[in-house]
Amino acid sequence: TWSTRPQRLLKAVQKKATRGDPQSVISAIDNFCRHKEWAMNVGDEKGAILDCVVSEVNPSTALELGTYCGYSTVRIARLLPPETRLITLEFNPDYAVVARQVIAWAGLQDKVELVVGASGDLIPQMKQQFGVKEFDFVFLDHWKDRYLLDIKLLEECGLLRRGTVLLADNVICPGTPEYLEYVRTNPRYESRYFKSHLEYTKVEDGLEKSIFLG
Numbered sequence: 292t293w294s295t296r297p298q299r300l301l302k303a304v305q306k307k308a309t310r311g312d313p314q315s316v317i318s319a320i321d322n323f324c325r326h327k328e329w330a331m332n333v334g335d336e337k338g339a340i341l342d343c344v345v346s347e348v349n350p351s352t353a354l355e356l357g358t359y360c361g362y363s364t365v366r367i368a369r370l371l372p373p374e375t376r377l378i379t380l381e382f383n384p385d386y387a388v389v390a391r392q393v394i395a396w397a398g399l400q401d402k403v404e405l406v407v408g409a410s411g412d413l414i415p416q417m418k419q420q421f422g423v424k425e426f427d428f429v430f431l432d433h434w435k436d437r438y439l440l441d442i443k444l445l446e447e448c449g450l451l452r453r454g455t456v457l458l459a460d461n462v463i464c465p466g467t468p469e470y471l472e473y474v475r476t477n478p479r480y481e482s483r484y485f486k487s488h489l490e491y492t493k494v495e496d497g498l499e500k501s502i503f504l505g
């Protein structure tokens with residue numbers, strides 16, 4: 292039986308990375324995607340911008356929409372201080388199985404809560420089921436037509452506070468036009484574009500950082 296790309300990516304991590312060393316897991320995945328098979332991780336170039344924003348926010352509670360193989364999960368979680376946590380949502384169970392192993396290889400399983408399910412179903416459960424008061428940081432990297440729906444849902448569920456930082460991947464490629472329009476014109480958000488490139492390519496892409504003003 293044929294393996295899947297996430298399974299081949301996991302094998303590369305287990306072969307090349309050192310257990311308990313998040314940076315080696317990140318490098319193993321970036322090398323696999325640059326030299327073996329492209330995959331839709333945020334990548335090293337946009338990942339460095341993600342690192343800066345996460346370090347600046349230093350969140351107590353963070354949310355990631357779209358786990359895939361756990362690459363950006365590892366990037367974010369490795370920067371979080373003890374007693375803080377990252378909740379990451381993934382609706383493809385096969386991807387979640389791989390992500391759990393990647394996150395464990397990096398030794399970050401105690402900081403990460405990976406929940407299998409759709410963001411539209413899980414976000415309304417965050418307060419009751421997951422004991423979340425509000426999010427300090429949200430990384431949007433799931434299907435692009437869900438970004439706008441999900442930040443409106445986060446607003447309605449009272450999960451954003453004055454100062455919550457939203458960072459959205461792929462606002463140029465594949466693109467999230469309705470989301471960009473919303474965060475750039477809505478007075479309740481202060482938005483800024485970080486120009487970069489689609490992971491492992493020369494194609495333009497970028498991240499949009501939006502601060503919720505309450």
Ligand SMILES: C[S@@+](CC[C@H](N)C(=O)[O-])C[C@H]1O[C@@H](n2cnc3c(N)ncnc32)[C@H](O)[C@@H]1O
Binds near residue numbers: 432437
């Ligand atoms: C681009 S990949 C995530 C990449 C990851 N953030 C990284 O940089 O390593 C997008 C993922 O979002 C998942 N996804 C898409 N829509 C979703 C939704 N509504 N709820 C949960 N997961 C979703 C897909 O199954 C896919 O694994």
Ligand SMILES: O=C(c1ccccc1)c1ccc(O)c(O)c1[N+](=O)[O-]
Binds near residue numbers: 331
């Ligand atoms: O949509 C794609 C896509 C479209 C077509 C083929 C492969 C991937 C994609 C490309 C780069 C991303 O960073 C990303 O997050 C996604 N995604 O699926 O969410």
Ligand SMILES: [Mg+2]
Binds near residue numbers: 332333432461
């Ligand atoms: Mg992306």
